[in-house]
Amino acid sequence: MKIAVLSRAPQAYSTQRLRAAALQRGHNVKVLNTLRFAIDLTADEPDLHYRGRQLSDYDAILPRIGNSITYFGTAVVRQFEQMDVYTPNTANGISSARDKLRANQILSRHNIAMPPTAFVRNRADVRPAIERVGGAPVVIKLLEGTQGIGVILAPQVKVAEAIIETLHSTKQNVLIQKFISESRGRDIRALVVGDRVVAAMRRSAAGDEFRSNVHRGGSVESVELDPIYERAAVRSAQIMGLRVAGVDMLEGEDGPLVMEVNSSPGLQGIEMATNLDVAGAIIDYIAGQVAFPEIDVRQRLTVSTGYGVAELLVHGAADLVGKTLGEAGLWERDITVLTLHRGVSVIPNPRKHVVLEPEDRLFCFGKLEEMRSMIPERRRRRAKVRRLPRQPLSE
Ligand SMILES: Nc1ncnc2c1ncn2[C@@H]1O[C@H](COP(=O)(O)OP(=O)(O)O)[C@@H](O)[C@H]1O
Numbered sequence: 374m375k376i377a378v379l380s381r382a383p384q385a386y387s388t389q390r391l392r393a394a395a396l397q398r399g400h401n402v403k404v405l406n407t408l409r410f411a412i413d414l415t416a417d418e419p420d421l422h423y424r425g426r427q428l429s430d431y432d433a434i435l436p437r438i439g440n441s442i443t444y445f446g447t448a449v450v451r452q453f454e455q456m457d458v459y460t461p462n463t464a465n466g467i468s469s470a471r472d473k474l475r476a477n478q479i480l481s482r483h484n485i486a487m488p489p490t491a492f493v494r495n496r497a498d499v500r501p502a503i504e505r506v507g508g509a510p511v512v513i514k515l516l517e518g519t520q521g522i523g524v525i526l527a528p529q530v531k532v533a534e535a536i537i538e539t540l541h542s543t544k545q546n547v548l549i550q551k552f553i554s555e556s557r558g559r560d561i562r563a564l565v566v567g568d569r570v571v572a573a574m575r576r577s578a579a580g581d582e583f584r585s586n587v588h589r590g591g592s593v594e595s596v597e598l599d600p601i602y603e604r605a606a607v608r609s610a611q612i613m614g615l616r617v618a619g620v621d622m623l624e625g626e627d628g629p630l631v632m633e634v635n636s637s638p639g640l641q642g643i644e645m646a647t648n649l650d651v652a653g654a655i656i657d658y659i660a661g662q663v664a665f666p667e668i669d670v671r672q673r674l675t676v677s678t679g680y681g682v683a684e685l686l687v688h689g690a691a692d693l694v695g696k697t698l699g700e701a702g703l704w705e706r707d708i709t710v711l712t713l714h715r716g717v718s719v720i721p722n723p724r725k726h727v728v729l730e731p732e733d734r735l736f737c738f739g740k741l742e743e744m745r746s747m748i749p750e751r752r753r754r755r756a757k758v759r760r761l762p763r764q765p766l767s768e
């Protein structure tokens with residue numbers, strides 16, 4: 374394949390390793406400076422220029438977009454997507470991951486455990502927010518910090534309030550997060566490639582520092598990951614739309630707490646700590662995807678008006694339980710069942726003799742009008758248990 378690594382740092386360890394891994398496998402690889410692209414929307418088809426010349430054909434890109442150029446960098450990645458060039462990390466995934474609040478919001482509806490977090494703007498809402506996440510000591514984070522800069526541990530509520538007020542006065546948005554003390558200045562970095570963790574390390578903060586970032590003096594060691602941590606890492610990366618990601622997790626009392634998902638994880642620390650060829654795993658994965666790309670089903674199938682994809686709940690349509698798929702009459706209603714989800718297993722192209730169970734979910738393509746009646750109800754807000762007002766003992 375012909376692959377471009379988008380990077381502004383051709384000499385950096387990660388870029389060099391990716392380039393070497395691609396060459397070693399016989400691929401044609403170029404390192405292209407993200408800021409030297411020009412997005413061209415003048416012609417009939419989306420196009421890109423590089424250093425003033427029309428870009429040649431590429432099979433894949435691997436974006437390594439630094440924090441300071443998120444907007445331009447993701448615009449370039451999006452342009453490659455429009456040109457049908459494969460990228461393991463989409464523009465959307467990269468920008469969502471970059472913003473700690475946005476990432477938390479996206480992950481929070483998918484049963485991914487995270488440190489309790491709050492986001493407020495009004496001064497009056499600060500103290501209740503600190504209390505909601507568990508009180509002092511509390512962690513305060515700038516939304517787009519990296520390498521531990523912009524992460525502060527406030528020992529008391531008053532100090533936390535003062536810090537937050539100061540940051541707000543300089544127009545900085547901050548997250549308020551529970552300090553996970555049981556993690557003791559340590560965290561786990563899992564390198565996810567595709568649907569597996571290819572390497573993992575534990576980072577430990579230096580001295581009395583609570584931030585374990587290598588840039589803050591943290592040390593690293595290889596670690597054998599518990600499957601629960603692996604699953605949390607892989608699911609988080611997938612939910613964010615990232616096929617190459619560094620997922621950071623704190624070791625909470627009840628298991629992993631996902632802190633962030635990095636879309637351009639550094640390879641030096643993790644390759645040194647584990648002695649594993651992470652760059653090679655990334656290149657192999659991309660080559661596999663180029664040969665047989667995943668397609669965005671929803672986008673591709675929502676082409677003709679009135680048709681689309683939807684997930685149907687069997688128990689939502691009571692008359693389907695106990696029937697076979699054939700008897701359910703879906704094909705007659707112009708609905709094709711692509712997969713049947715039963716518990717943790719998935720049956721692709723299910724046959725008509727399969728008997729439907731109440732908890733089954735059907736992933737279908739068909740007439741939206743026909744499917745509408747069968748689409749699950751919107752998720753309700755979980756009702757918090759409220760204490761009833763105390764009743765007088767006697768009437
Ligand atoms: N809620 C928390 N509880 C305990 N330690 C934390 C918490 N949040 C962050 N840390 C520590 O601070 C480090 C940096 O935080 P992180 O959110 O990853 O910011 P950055 O993007 O700057 O790396 C983490 O690696 C971890 O060691």
Ligand SMILES: [Mg+2]
Binds near residue numbers: 520521586621633
């Ligand atoms: Mg981090």
